[in-house]
Amino acid sequence: MSFQLDFFSLKGKTALVTGARTGIGQAISVGLAAAGAHLILVGHQDNMQETQNKIAELQGTYETFLIDLSDVENLKANLQPILEKYSIDILVNNAGVIYREPAAAHNVNEWNRVMDVNINSVFTLCQTIGNQMIEKKSGKIINIASLLSFQGGINVPSYTASKHAIAGLTKALANEWASQGVQVNAIAPGYISTNNTEALRNDEVRNQSILERIPAGRWGQADDLAGAAVFLASRASDYVSGHVLVVDGGWMGR
Ligand code: NAP
Numbered sequence: 001m002s003f004q005l006d007f008f009s010l011k012g013k014t015a016l017v018t019g020a021r022t023g024i025g026q027a028i029s030v031g032l033a034a035a036g037a038h039l040i041l042v043g044h045q046d047n048m049q050e051t052q053n054k055i056a057e058l059q060g061t062y063e064t065f066l067i068d069l070s071d072v073e074n075l076k077a078n079l080q081p082i083l084e085k086y087s088i089d090i091l092v093n094n095a096g097v098i099y100r101e102p103a104a105a106h107n108v109n110e111w112n113r114v115m116d117v118n119i120n121s122v123f124t125l126c127q128t129i130g131n132q133m134i135e136k137k138s139g140k141i142i143n144i145a146s147l148l149s150f151q152g153g154i155n156v157p158s159y160t161a162s163k164h165a166i167a168g169l170t171k172a173l174a175n176e177w178a179s180q181g182v183q184v185n186a187i188a189p190g191y192i193s194t195n196n197t198e199a200l201r202n203d204e205v206r207n208q209s210i211l212e213r214i215p216a217g218r219w220g221q222a223d224d225l226a227g228a229a230v231f232l233a234s235r236a237s238d239y240v241s242g243h244v245l246v247v248d249g250g251w252m253g254r
Pocket residue numbers: 018019020021022023024025042043044045067068069070071094095096097117144145146147188189190191192193194195196197
């Protein structure tokens with residue numbers, strides 16, 4: 001069938017977004033709801049009101065589940081109530097943490113926490129929900145990567161390692177699952193104004209040097225990510241597989 005605008009529609013689809021309480025996860029959740037999806041909002045803290053209100057304003061629907069993604073050992077079991085109730089069409093692995101400390105002093109417990117939330121839990125989510133998708137021969141997985149999936153970053157070695165792993169995992173899963181109707185891709189946000197980057201924006205020198213390198217001349221807003229997420233979640237991207245889509249105001253092209 002030749003292209004139609006409603007290939008971008010997510011009506012009738014169920015999307016699970018982790019880290020949906022704040023920032024990019026909230027914006028992507030609201031974007032997917034605006035495109036018609038039912039949202040499963042996975043959060044850590046018992047206060048998802050802002051995201052819920054934004055979805056309700058669009059007459060969208062949602063259900064919220066609280067899961068600590070750092071508890072990788074019990075993650076499969078903690079996902080069971082969701083899997084028993086829903087057949088998930090779209091999985092957005094967005095939750096992530098950052099720990100800023102030079103490599104020489106990097107705390108090993110923090111290293112492990114970053115790895116658990118940013119990559120170990122993502123593999124379990126992909127495997128558990130991916131198996132459901134493989135069974136029905138249809139699904140979209142979107143992992144949230146970073147510019148530090150390509151670059152080294154400064155004083156964030158655990159974060160950089162975890163985000164390089166996200167790019168690798170995305171491509172590995174895409175290779176295995178593209179033939180089974182499941183597209184696995186990633187979005188690499190540039191410098192986006194959220195809690196994750198508050199320390200950088202509060203540092204006048206870093207803030208200025210970051211701004212000077214962004215061709216768009218501004219920090220990204222979380223809403224800047226929603227369009228890319230809707231595209232990768234929709235039928236319009238059915239032949240896109242294993243791609244890391246950079247949304248960065250031009251940073252990587254500089
Ligand atoms: P954020 O507002 O700090 O969002 C992080 C989210 O992760 C929060 O909603 C948080 O949930 C969730 N989370 C943290 N630990 C968790 C845990 N143990 N279990 C469950 N959820 C947990 O920052 P953000 O910028 O929107 O980050 C979203 C994603 O984008 C992250 O993967 C980040 O690495 C990536 N990213 C951000 C930027 C940027 O410039 N901002 C750039 C590149 C990539 P609670 O609030 O409920 O604790």
